[in-house]
Amino acid sequence: ITRPYPLAxxxxxxxxxxxxxxxxxxxxxxxxxxxxxxxxxxxxxxxxSVPDYRCDVYADRCxxxxxxxxxxxxxxxxxxxxxxxxxxxxxWFPTYEQVVALxxxxxxxxxxxxxxxxxxxxxxxxxxDYSLGYVDRTPDHDPRVKDPYRxxxxxxxxxx
Numbered sequence: 001i002t003r004p005y006p007l008a009x010x011x012x013x014x015x016x017x018x019x020x021x022x023x024x025x026x027x028x029x030x031x032x033x034x035x036x037x038x039x040x041x042x043x044x045x046x047x048x049s050v051p052d053y054r055c056d057v058y059a060d061r062c063x064x065x066x067x068x069x070x071x072x073x074x075x076x077x078x079x080x081x082x083x084x085x086x087x088x089x090x091x092w093f094p095t096y097e098q099v100v101a102l103x104x105x106x107x108x109x110x111x112x113x114x115x116x117x118x119x120x121x122x123x124x125x126x127x128x129d130y131s132l133g134y135v136d137r138t139p140d141h142d143p144r145v146k147d148p149y150r151x152x153x154x155x156x157x158x159x160x
Contacts, residue, residue, distance in 0.1 A: 004035055012041060014132070018048075026102075033107070034107050047132065047155070049135045051093075052153055057152060061073065103158065108158040111156055113156045115154065
């Protein structure tokens, strides 16, 4: 996903990544988004979902540094030793603002957020059309966030 695809421009009708991008260094993600943009046909979408670290399910299980910032999510796999993440660990801990920043730096100019926690920690859940791409980690499918019904992942469609 971090390398150019052997595909011509404007050839893909739908691209989806669920629980993938948090395993890629944040500073490489704009290039990833731009490569997805390149291969998408005009008017088609890239559905992205990443864990939302404002959700209690994720936030409560994380290890934090002395400043309170998340340094490791043991539930996300991998390991954390001597300040280093490895073995497939989450390399960044997504929030709405981080995903918006990626969108704004990418070639995409249109996007629609469905699920996320805003900067005040309020859960936002707009209906998702799953016929355009199924997302497992939502309150519609994951019992951990059904009651109360709240966002689990940041779910956004980027539209070319």
